[in-house]
Amino acid sequence: MDLGLANKSVFVAAASKGLGLATALEFAREGAKVVIASRNLQQLEAARQEIKEATGQEVGIVQMDVTSPEQITEAIQAAVERNGGLDVLITNAGGPPGGGFAEMEDADWSGGFDLTLMSTIRLIREALPHLRAAGGGRIVNVSSVSIKQPIQGLILSNVFRAGVNALTKSLATELAEDGILINTVAPGRIGTDRIRELDSKRADAAGVPLEQVQAEALHGIPLGRTGTPEEFGRAVVFMGSFANTYSTGQSLLVDGGSVKSL
Template sequence: MDLGLKGKSVFVAAASKGLGRASALEFAREGANVTIASRSEERLSEAKRVIGEATGVEVSTVAMDAGKADDVQRAIREAAERFGGLDVLVCNAGGPKGGRFDEMSDSDWQAAYELNLLGTIRMIREALPYMRKAGGGRIVNLTSASIKQPIDGLILSNVFRAGVHALTKTLATELAPDGILINTVAPGRIATDRIQELDEANAKKTGRSLDEVRQASERSIPLGRLGQPDEFGRVVAFYGSFANTYATGQALLVDGGAVKAL
């Protein structure tokens, strides 16, 4: 299938590793002009190398903290100027601090809001003028399976990831007349550094070994294993492509069947 991405300008946030990098790699495979953003210039250089070796495509990089308005504005502008516009935006950010309600301070709530919800709002706001000028575009918001089924011990993520999908659903109606499709892609347990960190914290808290925590997790997934980043990245590339012409306002879970909610 031709995804209609060749020569398109694609911006992927938090793309120096994990699901962001996997998504950027798939866009590069499709011949898009990809800009990857992250707070760490060192990790960006490594991601650029990995994607280049895998695809033969040289992606562009820009340093950006999604929790800072000036950074977002500058990064989106640089990407658009470099490639003559912006056709696809993938909003992504690292997961907020884990913990229960009683463990969270006002500053914890504010930091998660700034990074995971307001950061997405800012990226979309900056991207829309370029997409409207081009006559359309695609936006993909990366969240979590917690938008359908809250995850114990991740209250900040549960709240603000759900907020991102509420934003997606609302903007689907507002942006449709502009030819802009917007969707949420929500990972379940994908083999990334974030899942490793959460499993290690769970093992420490419960007194179990890391292997025991991992095996229990895998038993809860109908496919019997963690997902791989490339399996997630391919879904993002489709929803962010111009082969997708009619799906908007949707939330697609890439979770191996783990969430049972309708």
């Protein structure tokens, strides 16, 4: 299948590692002109080299903190200038801190709001004029299965990622006349540093070995295993491609069947 991504300009946020990096790598495999952004310049350089070695493609890098409106503006502009426009935006950010309701102060709620919801809003707002100028485009918001089934101990993620999903659904109608399709892709248990960090925290809190927590997590996954970042990246690339011509406002779960809701 031709995904229609050759020479398309793609911006991937929070792409120096994990799901963002896996997504950027898959776009590069399809011949897209990719710019990746992250706070950590050293990790960005390493990611650029990894993508080049895997695909032969040169990607652009730009240092960006997703909680900084100014840096978001500068990063999107850098991608536009490098690639002569923008066709695809992938919003992404590291997950907010774990914990339950009783543990969260106002500063935690404000931080989670900025990191998870406002970063998505600001990235889309900066990208829209360029997507419209391109005659239409694609937006994919990287989220979490918590948009369908809240995850215990992740109160901030549960609340603000639901807001991202509501934004996706709302903008699908507003952007349709511009030929811009917007969707959410939500990972379940995917083998990233974030999952290992959360597993370790749960193991420490319960006073049990990390291996026990990891084994128990697999019981709720019909496929019986943790997903790979590459599997997730391929799903994002399809939803963000021009082979996707009729799906907008949707939520695609990449979770091995773990979420049971209809």
